[in-house]
Amino acid sequence: MARSAVTAFTDSFCGVYLPWALNTVRGCVGSISPNTIAEGWLSSRSTRVHIGLPSPKAPMFYALGLRSHETAIRCAEHCPEPAESMRLTNWLANVADDEIQRWQASGTVRREVIAYCDHLTAQMAHDSTRDRG
Numbered sequence: 001m002a003r004s005a006v007t008a009f010t011d012s013f014c015g016v017y018l019p020w021a022l023n024t025v026r027g028c029v030g031s032i033s034p035n036t037i038a039e040g041w042l043s044s045r046s047t048r049v050h051i052g053l054p055s056p057k058a059p060m061f062y063a064l065g066l067r068s069h070e071t072a073i074r075c076a077e078h079c080p081e082p083a084e085s086m087r088l089t090n091w092l093a094n095v096a097d098d099e100i101q102r103w104q105a106s107g108t109v110r111r112e113v114i115a116y117c118d119h120l121t122a123q124m125a126h127d128s129t130r131d132r133g
Contacts, residue, residue, distance in 0.1 A: 054073065055073065071108070089120065094117075
């Protein structure tokens with residue numbers, strides 16, 4: 001096989017087929033088992049494979065809008081919420097600059113998190129104003 005054929009196969013397998021298979025397994029587990037732990041364990045696997053991030057929370061941050069793998073990984077390392085938590089957005093919106101500095105991450109990580117915090121705060125303020133009016 002040519003190197004390009006191997007690369008194309010790997011890309012399609014990891015980017016399409018494996019995530020589809022993991023989502024299918026998750027759906028089957030969810031339909032036959034009342035055990036939500038198994039379904040929760042599988043919930044981020046397809047995203048992890050597709051995006052190429054090492055922890056269950058990192059793809060969740062990536063899906064929220066953080067586009068740097070390093071930033072998503074750093075947030076996952078420091079966020080106390082579980083990967084399936086609906087409070088990940090709230091945590092990200094409220095993470096303080098001094099906390100980010102304690103992570104000893106690159107300036108790029110700090111800038112992206114601060115920009116995203118500002119965006120989320122503005123969006124939440126806009127939504128609450130719209131809901132009142």
